[in-house]
Amino acid sequence: MIRNIVFDLGQVLVTFSPEYIVRRCAPDLPEEDVRLLVERVVRDPEWIKLDSGEASEEELIPVFCRRLPERLHNGIAALLRGWIDCLLPIGEMQALAQSLGGAGYRRYLLSNVSHRFWAIKEQIPPLDGYLVSADERLIKPDPAIYQRLFERFSLDPGECFFIDDREENIDAARACGMDGFVFTGDVAALKEALRQAGVVL
Missing domain, CATH: 1.10.150 (DNA polymerase; domain 1)
Known part of the structure; x- marks a missing residue:
């Protein structure tokens, strides 16, 4: 689940x-x-x-x-x-993140981004945890950054679903036991993938 x-x-x-x-x-x-x-x-x-x-x-x-x-x-x-x-907000995706939180799902950020992310953190919906590559000195698709995410927040990979815009990052996530979806801007396709994974929207 x-x-x-x-x-x-x-x-x-x-x-x-x-x-x-x-x-x-x-x-x-x-x-x-x-x-x-x-x-x-x-x-x-x-x-x-x-x-x-x-x-x-x-x-x-x-x-x-x-x-x-x-x-x-x-x-x-x-x-x-x-x-x-x-960096401009993607409105539909931010709304989806908020609605998933309202539905009881815990939400996390896993991003290849510099330390300056923290200056714009308030521009995205509040999440339950953040893993920033520059802070960790690890970048996707290195399997170590996924393991760091699971360990940092005590997550079971099989209970996680990852949304990223790069196929190699999703492939690496799946190799670590976390399912995911390559997002190319099609929010409807993403929502269908989430439903297929058992997520209630």
């Missing part, structure tokens, strides 16, 4: 659009430079160091500035300092 619903953050409870984030943080850049910052900063492997807790935003600013033209340096700084404020 499913008793616990585990949510990812980006593209599940809030949006994470690199293009939107860059345009918000550096609004005067031409499209060519927007694309450059998306590909060479937000989608660069160095960005993962925020999620893994290996580096802070301030520490990564000079790293990216050394690699990219001087005309982009102000935009890089604005992007690294302001990206967390560019």
